[in-house]
Amino acid sequence: MNDQEGLEEIRQVFFQECEEHLSVLEDELGSIGTSPDKLSKINTIFRSVHSIKGGAAAFGMENLVRLAHLFEEVLEKFRSGLLDIDQNSVEIFLKATDFLSDIVSFYRFGTSLSDSNETYADLNHYLNDGIDPDQNLILNSMVPEEIDEFKFQPVKIDIIDQKENTFFFEINPKYSFYSNGDDAINFLVFLQKKGIIEVELDATEVPSLTYFEADVCYLKWKIILRTPEARENIEEIFEWSGGDLGCKFIESPFSKDNLELQPLPIPTHESSNDGLVDPALVNRVSQYENKEHSTIRIDTCRVDKLVDLVSELVINQGAIRTQMQSSNVLPGSSLDIAVSELNQLTQELQENVMAMRAHPIKAVFQRMNRIVREAARLSGKHVVFHIEGEEAEIDRSILEKLSEPLMHLIRNAIDHGLEKPNIRKNSKKNNEGNLYLRAFIRSGRFIIEVEDDGSGLNCSKIYKKAISKKIIMPGIHLEKEEIQNLIFSPGFSTLDVVSELSGRGVGMDVVKKTISEIGGNISVFSEEGKGTKFSISLPMTLSIIDGLIFKSGNQKFIVPTNYVVEAFLLEEKKILKISENELKYLYRNELIPINIKEKKYLSICLVLQNEKKSNYAIVVDELIDQSKFVIKSIEKNYKKLSGFLSSTILGDGSVALIIDVDSGIGSFL
Amino acid sequence: MNIMIVDDSRTIRNILRNILEKAGYNVCPAEDGLDALEKLKLFDPNIIITDLNMPRMDGLELVKKLRSGPKTQYVPILFLTTEGNSEVRNKGRESGATGWLLKPFTADRLLETIERVLP
Known part of the structure; x- marks a missing residue:
């Protein structure tokens, strides 16, 4: 590693730290209003701003130093008790935090800077001896190429005296x-x-x-x-x-x-x-010793590599077991015991490695605070934002992809969902609209909900729109839920006027696409006049799946357990001939599609349910096992196969395909 | 964890109860020393918090009684006092209390003091 790379690495670490400090700022500012101990919050905020300033000065990030310094000076007034925290100051601090965040992005990714006059003016307002207004002009006209032209002026950084x-x-x-x-x-x-x-x-x-x-x-x-x-x-x-x-x-x-x-x-x-x-x-x-979690930063590539290796180990383990069975190793023999111990260790290792990739959803949820503030400001609506369950952990690779869709849902909720204060008043609601962002784990899936108590979805409007956009055929009968879920169709938009905030409403299909790319589903529940709830269900991890393995012919397939409703012996008398070459199965008073063409089949039947809650019957030859499977991408190694999510490698080294129940089930019928 | 609170003021009892139950403790309130002794026949506290000035049986007497009974001989007892002077505190300790808590108290202070004797 040469010096340049080394420096870049330190820079990156600094940016990561900045992000942590910024999230502390948001956190503390968010709760300061209701806190009994405002001073300690101010102190925490001060320390974070101070740390950002210190690092920024070391890298010569003048812009960042200047704002952090000003912010710090203002905070000092509050810290020393000269000024008192009120709603107004919290808002100004939040704005300053947003702008700090912008400046960090500016240095990190070269993104452009918006107008900062207001933030500076607001902060300066608190200082009797405001800084030279000329400085603002310089800041606003700044472009990345000009960084070098700035003279580096050492900023005096006083170390907070932590007397011991x-x-x-x-x-x-x-x-x-x-x-x-x-x-x-x-x-x-x-x-x-x-x-x-x-x-x-x-x-x-x-x-x-x-x-x-x-x-x-x-x-x-x-x-x-x-x-x-x-x-x-x-x-x-x-x-x-x-x-x-x-x-x-x-x-x-x-x-x-x-x-x-x-x-x-x-x-x-x-x-x-x-x-x-x-x-x-x-x-x-x-x-x-004080109990503190000590952490190290590890390159995600290394963790990924570790996950890969452990997956290989799991596959290898299966291979050993298969070998043992074919060489007649007696159960309870010393080899058998040693191998099952190895099995257990491998499983623990796997769980621990997966836990390394887990990350609290907080990182993404915190970012939404700002989205809400901006959206509320632009749309002129009053929004109370509730975050619940931000401690829940999810695989990092999934976490990274959640930011965009959540942003979209939240903007939509504020722009289209929540009503303006005067309209809310008419419908006997509180002036302030409530927006909830929740995360929790339910039956092995990670659930995220975005809920508002706004106007809800207008079913008849959606229905008409869907017909005019040729998404559905006129005259077709749809249940309320089905109509609401039409908003995820490509090219759908409910608002005729383009709004500054969430555009034309395109993007619900994109949201859905992004979510399904990471193995999740999204659905909407809405009651007109009462509100809308989007519910995203995600797998806990992308690399392991809990599945049921079955045999059909001489090929093995896996279906994710969460789609399986029931498994039973097929009853011939319940198979009904609908048309010349179409059979249906009578399952709990419902006729469901079945994947056989002739009636003489007698075997095991699996009932699967997709995200739209439709049932399908799949006839299989033999149910083998329910277990965890390591997902191996087919696309990466072969090509995309319709009807299958991905594949896995079984203990005997053979490949089994994992069925995509949500979108691929049709290809089996 | 079980906590018995002994105080003749309903307000103090409610405040204590509110804080302690929120913190996850199981609380049994008693109105005075006699009431406490009666309830102790059923309730098995891990810690007892008692006021000093109460009708019928005051805090000091209650502490002495508790220390002589086998069930509560070594149970930590905290007494509530508005007086900061050491004379009252010493009296409390002499009677057998483990420590004291100054009124008025904050929730944090209360919980911290409990944790001091119930780590």
Whole structure:
């Protein structure tokens, strides 16, 4: 790696950090209004802005430094209590955050910068000695090529002083301390929350068993506490237990070296010399650390490679098992046991590797805050945005593709779904429209919902539109749900007027396409006048599928378990001849398509249900197993096959195809 | 985790109960010392929080009683006091309480203090 690449890498890490800080800003600003401890939020915000400024200065990103600096100065006014946080200031801060984010993108991707005058003016408003207005002009006219022309002016960065105090003290709890229901370990655990502590147990007072008395307190602890708290606060903790704790500060500090190097004084108790107390036990130093998750950044390529390798391992495992069966290895033999242990380890390894790719959906949801703000501003609607379940985790590769469709759905919901305040008032709704973004996991699928309490979908309008756009034939009867789902058809649009926000309404089909590309479904539920809910159902991961494997002829196929409704023996009398070469199966009083042409077949029948809730009967020769399969793309290795999602490699090395129930089931009938 | 709260003020009882139940504790309120002793025949607390000044049986007496009974001998007991002076605190500790909590308190402070004796 040469220097250039190294620098680029550091730059990228800085951008990632910026993103994290920006999301902290959004988070804190979002909740500051209702928070009882505004000051601590302001402090957190300040630290994030400060960090961005520090990094930006190191890379000479003048633009970023300038805004961050101004932002920081304004925050300082709030931090020192000169100004109070109100709704207006939160909004200005959010705007500043958005603009910071824009500047970061500008440096990172070379995207263009929008007009910043307003943001600067708003911020400057808080400072009596506003900065030179000329600076704004420079900022606005800036284009990427001009970066080099800026003179690098070192910006004074003051490091936030995180003062840490170190206290040395000893506790020697008395009998009453314990008899009052307290315990030394409780005290130590509590202390650990205040900072980092090092504890040394002093058991020199413990006598030999002959002289040992069960209810006498022999133990003392020496403690080093490193904490940002002031001495008064620490003293208060000691005072809480009164004199029973037997606490005293040691003014002459005993250093850590002393702890390790200096042997403890030889027990003075004469009976201790008989060696009943093991010095090794006495001299134990335990350390309590603050529990913090430590993280490392790993290139996603490496994780992907690992996932691939583990998948291969799983396939290999299957191969070994098949081999063992054909070479008559007895169940319970040592080889069999060893292999099943290996199996278990592989499975754990696989689960853990998959977990590495999992990422909270928060990363995407947070971005939507801004989309909502912008959309609300442009459309002049009042929107209360509720985010639920942002901690839910999903495979990173899916996460990355969710941003666009969600943005679209949210813009649509605000633009088309929610009504203007005056209209809402007429329909006896709150002035403010509610928009919900939810994530949760239901029966192994990752569900995301975008719901608004707006006007809902107008079925008759959609129906007419669909006819005029030649999406459906006139006169056809459709259920309400079917009509609503027409909005996902290509080229469909409900708004005749192009709106600035969500365009012509093209894109619902694109949303659907993007979602199905990552193995998901989208559906819409709406009640006119009450609201609309889009529900996206996604697989938890893209590389493993839970499926049912069956045999048809001498070929094996897999169908994803979530599509299987039922499996049973085919009853001949329920097969009905509809026309010359078309059979249907009577399933729960419903005639469903079946994939056989002649009636004499007698075998196992699988009932599958696609996303449109239509059932299909598939006749198979043999059901083999239900298990997890590693997905191997057919497109990458062969070419796209209609009717199949992808393929997998079975234990015996053969390839099995995975059936695409949603869009491909027709090709089997 | 079970917590018994003993206070003659309904407001204080409700506030405590609200905070503690939200934090996931199982709460049994009692109106005074006698009521507490009665309810303790059924309820098995992991910690008891009691006011000092109450009718019928006050906090100090309750603590002494609790410390002499086998069931509650070592159960942590916190007493609520509005007085910051150490005299009251010492009295409480002498009677056998584990620690104290100053009124008025915040939810955080309350939970922190409970965690101090119930890690």
